[in-house]
Every structure is written in structure tokens, then in C-alpha cells.
Amino acid sequence: MDLLGGADVSMWAAAGDALRILADPTRLMFLSMGCLFGLVLGIIPGIGGLAGTAMLLPFTYTMEPVTAFAFLLGLGATTATGDPIPAVLFGVPGGAGSAATVLDGHPMAKRGEAGRALSVSYMASLMGGLIGAALLGCTIPLLRPMIIYIGSPELLGFTIFGISMVAALSGNAPLRGLTVACFGIMLAMIGSDPRTATLRWTMDSLYLWDGLPLVPLVLGLFALPELCDLAIARTSISSGGKLSIGLGMWQGIRDCFRHWFLILRCSAMGSALGSVPGIGGSIIDWIAYGHALRTEKGAMGSFGHGDVRGVIASESANNAKEGGALVPTVAFGVPGSAGMAILLGAFMTHGLTPGPDMLTKHLDLTYSMVWSIAIANILGAGMCYIWSNQFAKLATLRYTLICPVVLTIIYIGAFEASRSWTDLYFLLFFGVLGWTMKQLKWPRPPLILGFVLGQLIERYMFISVERFGAAWLFRPVVMVMLALALMGLLGPFRHDLRVSGGFKALLSRLKSEKSVRPRFELRGLMNVFFITLFGAMLVQANTWPSLAKLTPSIVGVSALIFCGLSLVNEMFRRQAASPPGPAPAPAREGEAGSPAEGEVLQARRHMDIESATDHVLPKLRVRRAGVFFGWLLGFMASMATIGLIPTVPIFVIAFMRFENREPWKLVLPQAVLLTLFIYVVFDRLMHIPWPETLLATWVPAVGSLGIPSL
DSSP states (O other), rough: OOOOOOOOHHHHHHHHHHHHHTTTTHHHHHHHHHHHHHHHHHHHTTHHHHHHHHHGGGGGGSSOOEEEEEEEEHHHHHHHHTHHHHHHHSSSOSGGGHHHHHHHHHHHTTTTTTTHHHHHHHHHHHHHHHHHHHHHHHHHHHHHHHHHOOOOOHHHHHHHHTTTTHHHHTOOHHHHHHHHHHHHHHHHTTTETTTTOOSSSTTTOGGGOOOOHHHHHHIIIIIIHHEEEEEHHOOOOOOSSSSSSHHHHHHHHHHHTTTTTHHOOOOHHHHHHSSSSSSSHHHHHHHHHHHHHHSSSTTTOOOOOOOHHHHHHHHHHHHHHHHHHHHHHHSSOOOOOOOHHHHHHHHHHHTTOOOOHHHHHHHHHHHHHHHHHHHHHHHHHHHHHHHHHHHHHHGOOOOOHHHHHOOOOHHHHHHTSSSSSHHHHHHHHHHHHHHHHHTTTOHHHHHHHHHHHHHHHHHHOOOOOHHHGGGGGGGGGHHHHHHHHHHHHTTHHHHHHHHHSHHHHHHHHHHHTTTOOOOTTTHHHHHHHHHHHHHHHHHHHHTTTTHHHHHHHHHHHHHHHHHHHHHHHHHHHHHOOOOOOOOOOOOOOOOOHHHHHHHHHHHHHOOOOOOTTTTTTTTHHHHHHHHHHHHHHHHHHHHHHOOOHHHHHHHHHHHHHHHHHHHHHHHHHHHHHHHHHIIIIIISSOOOOOOOOOOHHHHHHHHHTTTTOO
């Protein structure tokens, strides 16, 4: 039977034929295997579905097309379902697309609601994936002309709209958020300028010619600070559960159905943005999170403190993007994501050409892909629910049982970015920077958003101006996106006006603060750091050709203005009197608070994970943080000397014994099992080319003995 069909058939008939073809037990078995692999890769921070798809692609060469695509799409679709597990439990994003989940999922786990947070993420992922697949299936005939219409001006409009989310993600410190976003944009411009081939801020390092990889930056900013705080507090992630795991699971399901309209909106947003080549999955969850933050009632006070709606928004959009990314891949052969670029290799291998034939002659095969994504989301969520009890219990383990395992996996995930030692140096640098920003309440999400969108803005701006001149500003989609971006950037100002009681009241408050004597607080050190850094970068940029330095100069000068205003604002702002005793806990989503509580929430909102180490004295906090990062330096020194795999058991044993005197009956099995897992998965199966070690240099025979190096 010809699985690929012949003449044109109706859309619904093709969808029915595709489901019948995919229902074959052998194809469902391979789809399930792909889902299982995707979940495992999603749980491992930094690895992601991209590495898994590349690794498993050769195994599909002998399969027929429907089975091959079911296997690969099952893997790609469920990676996003597994990503929130480490994000919720450890504050470690499983992938760049789950970074926004950390902001509310991890605080829920800290207060004993790990089961609820995981259930919300699974169900939101399931519903988002199904909605994304349904939208894809129903709109396939309509999307082709829409994709053709989108050009560089529209892509620029989308990216400008995305960067406007910085205002929402900065909490009550928009100047700090804008400063950090500018820093992210400037980091994105590191490398070779595509127009003039000028090397920008590469510090004579070949590693930086292609720019900074995203994975070490994300893991450093979000993963290491959470583990550092865990080591400082010397507790488990959750000291106790307010809800049992079973009740938490059911409550998470009810949460999703109660907020079904939010899921529908964010899923549609994720699917639509996922279908636009060049937008990237790394920002879709942030855009959905910012949308929920602006539109949901009471979100300004509760988001970032463990609000289920934050998890729902990011996870539903993150899963829905997979269906959208398939559209340009199938219709034009233009991959909507990096994973879809690898999928194109499977198209070529099986003699298929993306384009009109996939929407007419091979429509049943196209719909088999849609069904594969839908079924994979159901299977992935089902597997997660089966194992959720075990996952949620991890939040109650002592830090000495968690940190060695997670840190080792983080190092491997960061190394996978470009397989260079410099990946690990930047992981450590951004880890220290991220922990400092968290302690001083500087928002970290704008840095990620600026980094992801920075290069896109510069590229699309150059193409749009060169091709359309000033006319690109007057294209309908661009005008809508710019209007939405302007509304978003003015959001904090509108909020201050509303809270202050109007423009006159705000002016009188600002005048009264001018009489306050200037004072310099510890958090002002971040302003000094950024001002010094931006100044040094601008001095170096001044020697470049005009085209290469135009955008960096604009961003750098803007950053200096924002940072300078932030420093002045903090030095002259009048301190609000706070009542004695601990700060009131934020009201949980769905719970009403008194007006006074609402005012406190509005004044204190901080769009980042709050530090859980305030009960530790500052000097002791800094000393324990130094010890934590000292462990990381020791890990790297041992890796450079004897290699990663021999270092793992040494690190596990040393950390568990010296930090908390864990019993040998726990230490030895954990050291052995973790070492075997890394050896089998990363060395034998993934064949990661570990770099040369000092031991291999001193004793050449080591290489011939088959001992892995790094």
C-alpha cells in the first residue's frame, strides 16, 4: 500500500487516513520509544532534544517515512514536557525554553507544593501541545500564504515586541531591567559582525568568533545560583509539604482546567510564534509569561512567588510551539527551529521535498506528523504522571544528596554547547554573576531576553532598512507590533501613576525625594559594575568601522543612561518605613488579601526567584557561597588533570562527606551509579569528544587504555 497517497484528497480525509496509518502497533511502539527518550533528555539540564534528535537520526534511515517521523517528532515533542521537572524541583532549566517556568515553579516546590507544580506543568504542556497540534492541523491550508507574507520587517516587529517584555519582567525596577537587557543585547553581539567581519569583543579568543552559546549562560544565571542558595541554607528544597503529593496532582489538574482560557491564549501565541522562522523557542515562553503577567488579575503581586498561572503560561506556550515550528519546515523547507533543521535531514533521506507536494500529494504524511505530535504529548504527560510521586520526593532530599548529581549534569550540559573548556569558564562566570544579581535583587530574566533577541534585532534592522528604507515602519503587522511594544514599555510608568494617585501626586513625591541625603547601598555595586563594563565596551567599540559599531554604540549609551538613572534613583530615593518583623508573604493565586497587603505586594514585586537565604547572616552567606564556588573550581581542576569521568566519584564522595558527613552506605552507591550513568550515556552512547587532559599529556599510554579524557 502506498502510504504517501497519490492524488489530492480533502483535508479531513487525509487526517483520517493519517491516523489509521499511525495506529499500526509497530509505529506506535516507535513513537512511544521516542517519547521516552525525549523525557529523559528533557530532564537532563542543557542537553535537550536537539542533541537527542541528532544522535537518533541515523537509526531512522532504514524506517519507512511515517515511522521515522513519528519517532523523531515524539522525541522532540516530549522534551518540552520533561524540561519543567528540573526547573520545578531544583530551579535548573531543563532547556532554554523552560527558563520562565523556574520563576514560579521552583517557589512552589520550596513551599511544599512540588506535586502541584509538576502536575500543572504536565497538564499545561499536554493541553498546549494538543491545542498547538489542532491549530496546525486546521490551518495548514491557510498558513502558506501567511508565511509568504512575513518578511524581515515583520520579523523585526516581532523581536521588538519581544524585547518590550523586559518592562514586565523587571518588576518594580524597570531601570535595572532595561540595564540588564542592554547587557544581554551587547553579549549577543559578541563575535564576528556579519556585515563587516569585524571581531567584536572577542578578546582574541577563537571561541568567541561565533558568539557566546546560550546554554552556559542560561545554566549559569539560573541553575548555579539556586544550588548555591541550597548549599548556603543547608536544607532540602522543601522542608515540608502543605499538600500531599496525590492531592497536589489533582489540584494541579484542576488549576489547568480553571485557567483554560489562559492556556488557550498562550498556546495560540506559542503556536503562532513557533511558525515564524527566526523567532526561536528560547523566547516564546518569556513572551507568554509576560502576556500572562500583564493580563491576569493580581499577577503583578503574585507572579514570581509561586503562582500557578506563571507555570501554566510558559509551559502551554512552550509545548504548542512544536506544532507551529513544523509549518515552515513542511511548507517551505525553512526550519522553524534547530530541531526542525535536523528533521529536514530526515526528509532528504526519505526522498521527500518540503513544499507544495507536502500540502497536496503527501498531505496524509503531513497529517501523520500532526497526529504524532498530539499523541506524543498525551503519552509524555501520562509517563510523567506515573513517575511524579518519585520526582516530587526529590524536593525533600538533603542538599548533599542533590547538589553533586545536579552539578555534574550541569557541567556536562554546559560543555555540550560547543564542547570547549571555555563553556565551563563562562558557566562559572555567569553563575557568580547570577547569584550576585539574585542577592541584590537585580532581575535576571531581561538578560536572557536581551541576549536571545539582540542579534535578531540587529540583523533584521539592517535587512529592513537596506531593502525597504523607512517604509518598513508602515507595514501593517509592523505597526501593530510597534504599538504593542510601546504599550508594554510604558506599562511601569502607567503603574506608577496609578499607584501614586495621578501625575501630580507622582511629581510631588519625586520633588520630596530630592531633599533626601544621598546614600550608597550594597546593591549600588551592581550599578558601578555595569557602568564600568559598558564604558570599557564602548571604548573598544569606538575603534571599529561605523557599520560594526552603530548598534553596539546605541545600546551601550542607552545602557549607561539607564544604569546611571538607576544609581541616582537608588541613592536619593526615600526609604519606605517597613513594619518590624518578617515581610508578609505574598498572597497565593486565587486568595484574596486586604488592600494594605495588595499595596505591599505592588510595592515589593520582584520578577525573579526570591533568595531563601535571608535567615543566614550576610558574612556567613558570602563565606558559604565562596565554599560552594570553590567546589566548582576544584571540580574543574580535577577535570583538567584526570578527566571528567574519574572526577565524578571523587567529587561525589568529597562533597557528601565533607559537607554533611553522609554515611558511606549512601555515598558509595551514589558515586558508583552516577559514574556508570555518565559513562554509558555520554561516553558510550553520545560519544562526546572529551578534550585532552594533563594526565593524558604526561602519560601518553593512558589514551591507549581507553580511559575517557576530560
